[in-house]
Amino acid sequence: MSFETVMKKTRLAAFADGELSPEEAAEVVMHLADHPEDQAYVDALMVASETLAEAFSGPMNEPVPKAIEQAILGNGPTAQIVPFRRRPAVWVGTALAASVAAALVAVPLAFSPNPSGDDLAVGLVKPGSYLARTLDTLPSGTPETVGEGREVMILATLPVDGGYCREIEVIDQTADRIDLGVACRRNAGWNVEVTLSEPLSATGTEDGFVAASGAEVQGLQPFLDRLGTGVALDPVSEADAIAKGWSR
Numbered sequence: 001m002s003f004e005t006v007m008k009k010t011r012l013a014a015f016a017d018g019e020l021s022p023e024e025a026a027e028v029v030m031h032l033a034d035h036p037e038d039q040a041y042v043d044a045l046m047v048a049s050e051t052l053a054e055a056f057s058g059p060m061n062e063p064v065p066k067a068i069e070q071a072i073l074g075n076g077p078t079a080q081i082v083p084f085r086r087r088p089a090v091w092v093g094t095a096l097a098a099s100v101a102a103a104l105v106a107v108p109l110a111f112s113p114n115p116s117g118d119d120l121a122v123g124l125v126k127p128g129s130y131l132a133r134t135l136d137t138l139p140s141g142t143p144e145t146v147g148e149g150r151e152v153m154i155l156a157t158l159p160v161d162g163g164y165c166r167e168i169e170v171i172d173q174t175a176d177r178i179d180l181g182v183a184c185r186r187n188a189g190w191n192v193e194v195t196l197s198e199p200l201s202a203t204g205t206e207d208g209f210v211a212a213s214g215a216e217v218q219g220l221q222p223f224l225d226r227l228g229t230g231v232a233l234d235p236v237s238e239a240d241a242i243a244k245g246w247s248r
Contacts, residue, residue, distance in 0.1 A: 149173035
């Protein structure tokens with residue numbers, strides 16, 4: 001296509017859009033009288049323009065929604081500013097610390113024993129303790145109240161080489177704290193491999209609601225990856241594992 005032809009088509013398009021001066025438009029009209037192909041091109045442009053105008057005429061004539069009008073006028077509700085969450089404290093068991101150290105940057109690491117067996121703390125879970133019984137028998141997604149303002153729930157059961165791991169959540173309304181951890185069982189007992197702890201007010205809404213599958217749970221993912229856990233068991237498979245005493 002030559003430069004002259006490109007300019008010609010551009011001029012014809014400007015004519016179809018009504019962008020030419022009266023003198024220029026008159027020249028195009030005289031040209032079209034002797035060039036039927038260009039006349040057909042201009043006719044097609046005009047039909048396309050009319051079709052588009054009809055298609056968009058309805059929405060353009062509709063009234064502006066009240067909410068948008070109020071926002072433009074500055075009378076709408078102001079945006080809610082959500083503060084950034086504080087980084088949770090992380091506790092990692094000795095066996096897991098070496099394998100996850102490379103994945104942690106500027107995250108405080110500490111080690112803590114589990115003397116009573118009832119608290120969610122890194123270390124061996126005392127056989128016969130409430131925490132051991134919870135890990136042994138409580139199905140995932142079933143919250144259980146433990147005293148006043150304290151609730152325990154298993155979030156998921158994950159297969160791991162030689163055994164199982166369970167994600168556990170402890171919500172303490174009184175202490176304004178939420179603890180999350182991963183406890184694994186490869187032999188006869190459970191061992192809490194890692195825990196995360198942070199203020200409950202940083203995880204829920206004003207009515208105390210906590211999203212169990214939110215950012216707190218995602219914070220455990222690097223540790224689950226290092227443990228080599230598989231896809232969470234479905235309810236039937238989990239019930240079967242509980243019934244078999246977690247033997248594989």
